[in-house]
């Protein structure tokens with residue numbers, strides 16, 4: 001064998017996996033091409049849905065980590081969650097918040113590229129990082145063979161962390177048809193409305209970032225936040241109209257857009273990032289809502305066609321059951337913004353039939369493509385933890 005493990009992908013799921021595999025194993029990471037490219041939710045290209053390249057979407061994520069444990073797929077991993085959180089954000093006091101709907105907004109999000117660079121300094125030539133595409137893989141009688149641009153690499157195991165949109169494509173190339181669901185679930189952000197005289201959200205700042213108060217409601221698939229409504233955002237629906245236009249820009253686009261931002265949007269942006277201006281006579285109420293099978297996947301496997309009825313039903317339910325008194329409801333219920341929390345794109349039963357049901361099968365999928373249920377909270381850190389724990393348990397038993 002050339003390696004103990006090959007990891008396909010270089011985003012957050014891949015980073016969690018390599019951390020979990022430990023320092024003793026010989027690991028090859030095939031992280032995607034060096035000239036990376038984005039896919040987007042729609043042709044306006046304001047919101048990215050995938051990044052095929054080093055770091056994946058982890059180059060741009062905001063790093064928000066929830067502690068609410070609402071329908072938590074990492075349930076039972078409290079100690080591991082706390083340990084990993086403390087590894088990145090020491091002294092943040094996260095343990096006492098588990099089970100309460102806080103959102104941790106870091107001063108510096110975890111960046112996979114920096115994480116891999118640090119691991120490589122520690123592990124030397126036991127960790128090989130290559131900016132290459134894995135074309136496909138094969139499962140011979142023992143181990144795996146992965147074909148990349150530079151040739152064939154053999155290992156005892158392959159860890160697939162190619163992201164919610166690229167993993168189904170890779171699995172079908174390698175293991176055969178029927179593994180891609182052709183649909184994918186996601187969160188959407190929606191505007192519930194606005195209310196006057198609410199108490200400002202609690203914000204607690206620490207060394208690594210700030211914890212923002214969030215709310216659960218009677219609708220179990222929604223997580224609610226308040227933001228100050230200032231300037232033109234005091235007008236009902238102006239905020240969501242602006243946000244729907246700007247989308248969620250990445251990296252270099254932010255600077256350009258900041259120059260064109262309205263004062264109301266700037267106030268929201270400063271609140272979201274630093275917790276400034278929380279006190280306000282009027283607040284906008286937003287909800288992050290889980291929409292199962294929100295999109296059909298079409299074309300080359302990265303084209304997303306929204307299921308408008310499913311999105312509308314989920315956001316209406318979240319609006320109707322918001323946990324705040326006196327909310328003036330949105331008059332633009334059709335507007336929403338993609339959550340960029342794509343998940344559940346692989347058919348889990350088909351994967352089990354293809355070999356994944358056997359614990360000794362040398363292929364493990366560790367990204368959000370195999371997460372069937374993430375609840376209403378941001379999932380990425382928990383996904384990284386699940387990948388870490390899966391890798392650590394294999395490394396511990398080999």
Ligand SMILES: Cc1cc2nc3c(=O)[nH]c(=O)nc-3n(C[C@H](O)[C@H](O)[C@H](O)COP(=O)(O)OP(=O)(O)OC[C@H]3O[C@@H](n4cnc5c(N)ncnc54)[C@H](O)[C@@H]3O)c2cc1C
Nearest residue numbers: 009010011012013032053056057061062064134162163380
């Ligand atoms: C602007 C923005 C803000 C966000 N904020 C948050 C947040 O605050 N909290 C939160 O929880 N989530 C957030 N997210 C979502 C988060 O970024 C993603 O859930 C997460 O990064 C997904 O990580 P991943 O490793 O599963 O996949 P990806 O990041 O998509 O990485 C996939 C990797 O696989 C590689 N790859 C794909 N195919 C191949 C192949 N054939 N061969 C080799 N490599 C391949 C790619 O190059 C890439 O490195 C945000 C996203 C964006 C865009």
